[in-house]
Amino acid sequence: MTVRVQTAPFDAGAELTRFSAGAAAGGAGAVVSFTGIVRDLTPAPLLRLEIEHYPGMTERALGDIRDRACARWSLSGALIIHRHGTLMPQDPIMMVATAAPHRAAAFAAADFLMDYLKSRAPFWKKEVTATGTAWVSGKPEDEAALGRWD
Amino acid sequence: MTLEVLYFAWIRERIGLPRETVDTQAATVADLIAELSAREPRYAAAFSDPSAVRVAVDQTLSDIESPLEGAREVAFFPPMTGG
Numbered sequence: 001m002t003v004r005v006q007t008a009p010f011d012a013g014a015e016l017t018r019f020s021a022g023a024a025a026g027g028a029g030a031v032v033s034f035t036g037i038v039r040d041l042t043p044a045p046l047l048r049l050e051i052e053h054y055p056g057m058t059e060r061a062l063g064d065i066r067d068r069a070c071a072r073w074s075l076s077g078a079l080i081i082h083r084h085g086t087l088m089p090q091d092p093i094m095m096v097a098t099a100a101p102h103r104a105a106a107f108a109a110a111d112f113l114m115d116y117l118k119s120r121a122p123f124w125k126k127e128v129t130a131t132g133t134a135w136v137s138g139k140p141e142d143e144a145a146l147g148r149w150d
Numbered sequence: 151m152t153l154e155v156l157y158f159a160w161i162r163e164r165i166g167l168p169r170e171t172v173d174t175q176a177a178t179v180a181d182l183i184a185e186l187s188a189r190e191p192r193y194a195a196a197f198s199d200p201s202a203v204r205v206a207v208d209q210t211l212s213d214i215e216s217p218l219e220g221a222r223e224v225a226f227f228p229p230m231t232g233g
Contacts, residue, residue: 036233052158052159052162054156054158054206054209054225054227056209057206057209057210057225060209060210061211082232093233094232094233114233117232117233118230118231118232118233119229119230119231119232120211120230120232121230121232121233122158122206122225122227122230122232123230123231123232123233124158124159124227124228124230124231125231126159135159135160135228135231136231137228137229137231138228138229138230138231143229
């Protein structure tokens with residue numbers, strides 16, 4: 001049940017291999033993972049992404065989100081990694097992985113973790129392009145997505 | 151009461167500092183926003199659209215009506231954009 005907040009890049013493949021090995025040893029029948037990648041969707045070419053966070057609250061919020069997922073789906077394992085600082089296009093931003101006895105729970109829990117990470121974890125993205133900088137605004141549909149889990 | 155007040159993202163940029171210690175009698179988050187907004191135009195600018203501002207009291211997501219009694223840390227920030 002790991003939560004990591006870091007500036008350093010991570011190797012999503014290596015993380016998944018390690019997580020899956022632990023999950024298998026623990027008797028899990030299903031592992032689901034999601035990796036978010038910095039993509040270039042800005043009108044001008046994206047030079048970099050700067051992610052600010054709230055040290056202290058970030059760890060609490062991620063731990064709380066993880067605990068809720070673990071309790072709701074009886075997960076045997078959960079992993080959340082989220083980066084902050086300066087990221088370049090094509091860098092991995094974050095990943096989640098879930099382990100459960102069956103796939104339905106692993107998929108649902110990963111989906112839940114992503115929905116909550118989007119709008120309940122204190123991170124803010126700023127896009128730096130050749131023509132200027134802009135804070136990414138929260139999307140109403142991301143907020144609305146949380147309603148699926150009430 | 152003495153509060154540590156933190157600002158993030160464009161709210162931090164608009165106010166021009168990441169955190170400050172504030173001596174206040176504000177009973178609620180709304181009172182604190184009104185008090186800060188009355189200080190200087192840069193605060194008023196940061197809080198001009200309350201619907202764009204989120205707040206955490208002692209690192210727990212709260213709302214504008216939340217009481218501040220016993221609080222130590224209040225943070226203001228725009229909607230979160232993680233993931």
